[in-house]
Amino acid sequence: MFSRAARPVVQRAAAVSARPAPSNNYATLREIEGRLKSIRNIEKITKTMKIVASTKMNQAQRNMVQARVYGATNNKVYEEAETKPEEKGKTLFIVSSSDKGLCGGVHSSLSKAVRAKLETNPEADLCILGEKCKAQLGRSHPKNVVMSFSGVGKDVPSFAMAQSIAHEIMSLEKQYENVEVVYNHFNSPVAYEASAIDAFSEESIKASANFAAFEVDDEQLPDLREFALANSIYWGLAEGYACEIAARRNAMDNASKNAGEMINKFQILFNRTRQAVITGELVEIITGAAASAE
Template sequence: MLARSTLGRVASQPKVLGAAPAGARNMATLREIELRLKSVRNIEKITKSMKMIASTKLAKAQRAMQAGKEYGIANSEVFNHAPAEQSGKRKLFIVVSSDKGLCGGIHSSVSKQTRRTFAEKDATFETDSPIMVIGDKSKAQLSRALPKNLVMTFNQIGRDIPTFADAAGVADLIMKSGVEYDSIAIVYNKFVSAISYEPAIVEVETADALKESAGFRAYEMEDDVTKDLAEFSLANAIFAALTEGHACEQSARRNAMDNASKNASDMINRLQMQYNRGRQAAITNELVDIITGDVPRSYIVFWTWVAHIRYVGASAL
């Protein structure tokens, strides 16, 4: 009888140290916690590496942004000295984002600004005004919110630091698209500081609007000159928006990866504490069963060594 009771207790022992009791639900075993710790540590390494890369790219992006702003300032000077009169309400919206993710709400920022502008039902433009999107991220968001207004999208633009050639190519495709519009509005992210940004809208005059401007009518210019000037002004504005949006993206990615690394570190601490508590509880339960039960000496020696090995291995983590 004693041997049978002993064998019954031995059979009821968990096969793995720290395993959940039979019938227990939603209880993480030590093995599962150990696997989670390993996964979270790997994620922490990745997020820290991405943060370092984004910090390096941010310095280059800020230098490119300063150079790109010069193009935008030149446009503003021209339009301020020769303001154009609005002749229609059909406005073309160019939303500037990118194809990459893992950078917080940088893409949803311009998408929300575009949706907010259309939701306000401003009388200065028609509700069926066309939208063109640079970047796959905002394209996916606006295709659900404003599918009827979306007429053209661009991707693979500014995978690294945007160049004027990228902006000129986009402006050329817009001019040749055949989409009818009376004015142009570029929605982009404005760089405020290394930790903040805000959506902004800049207006760009079209060739027809420039022809009707009093400042341009004072000079005798051919139609091709005005058209080329309008296309060049559009390329300048897009280039300035691309460089500033790229700097905001790198800043947001660095901040997002920093927050992700901190969250991973907190999760590692919680899982490590849970693992230690589970290991100590499992060892204590097994020692209590060994001490209070009538167990052969060989069984006691075996589980004592198992507990010692588990303790040494857990302490090395």
Template sequence: MFSRAVRPALRAGGAAVARPAPANAATFATLREIEGRLKSIKNIEKITNTMKIVASTRLTRAQKAMDESRIYGKTSNTVFEQAETKPLEDKKVLLVVASSDKGLCGGIHSGLSKATRRILAETPNADVAILGEKAKATLSRLAPEHIVLSFANVCKDIPTFADAQAIADQIALLPEDYSSVRIIYNSFVNAQSYEPVTIEAYSEEAITQSANISSYEVDDEVLTGLREYALANNLYWAMAEGHACEISARRNAMENASKNAGEMINKFQILYNRQRQATITGELVEIITGATASEDM
């Protein structure tokens, strides 16, 4: 038998052992989870903000290069517009999709793939050459039989005319004699929008058969060089404008991601504060209840 002085302590110890776990026992783990989630979202927000700043800086240079390429491209195509050059109807057409290798820029690449599929539906015998891995990944699943040529590691930085010339040389080595080369690219409308469009580079035979080509004094050797130059010029235009659209789309995507991350941080911060307040209130209630019970013994 225990003495009367020890019995109240035993009863209190037995009650503590038999007492069930408090209802908010799992709240401590939940608080840790919320705190970890908050930390990860804040880190993501820092990354997206940094990528937005980098894209904003690069966008100015990309727009400058785009404006310069437009001048050369439009001036070059004016010759064929005035000569009323048209593609030959009895030969195949080559579609060049001016995409890139990088993502995190919204639906800019999927838009090009959809535009290419619409053109392939209208001209099912056309061949496809792809610049960049993003459009290739989509078109390889949907229309692999049309792909005859592809390029990787393009448009990583601002395109140059030398890059376009190298691609044009590879296209010229294809065995098929195409009536024209239709380049599908994203046209820069403004900093918030863009749209897939096409520009055309004609074959030497199509240029020769132009209605008003006689108004230009063009030798055969010059005609061959003009055709190659026009193809490289249009490729340079498409690549430069597509690069500007990609940088702009990435900037908008990172801005939206940063905004969404900020909203999630606010929601989780409110949830964390409520859970923490509930936990502290529960602990205070337990302390007060325990103190009251001890006084009653």
């Protein structure tokens, strides 16, 4: 009697032990569900960041157009005066980046352009606006960095910000014969390129062929140079901010699309895994029922 009653239990145990053990690489339903949840949260964040960047885009472009008016007027004076940079002397590159990331290769392309300039002029100094390019250029050319500014890119650039930066640069002990503002030039919402604006020294302004026609006194040259430098910095910051916002919108759009594709793939994997689990449970039930019937 005991052996007859115990026979179904022994047969079920033998059937369970005979089935192959699940693979360690086979994800469980709970793991897949957790991954799906995290990807959906990431998709929500990227979509929100895309909406925020889209709302800021119009304001950034309007500010950029105003800065271009300042910059074009400033450059027109030196074009008519035929001002040219000096061939010799110390050079300062002002790199116009920001503190924010998640905007594609905006800062990387700018750092790449600055490295190319440093290859031809390795003795040049760097003044970096923003933490992103500071981190990149600080690793490759730490000895060239003489000044840096943080807190750039949080808000729309203003001329007051550029003026304060220009004042700090003019207060440096070193005197630079050549100053260039390296920035990202806004071509379209999907295209930008690294460019440079010359900020001439007092000697270059004095040596201009037609500058005497403007009737500027020598005492006013330092103020004129600082004002021109602030104009150039403001132009570079405004252009770079517009490029950053456009690049962030595109990057978040691509990230949202990639997250949607991953959600679809993991949803299919979840359904297949759930189907496999249900099939396995049905097999166990049928095997147990057949064993109990014997």
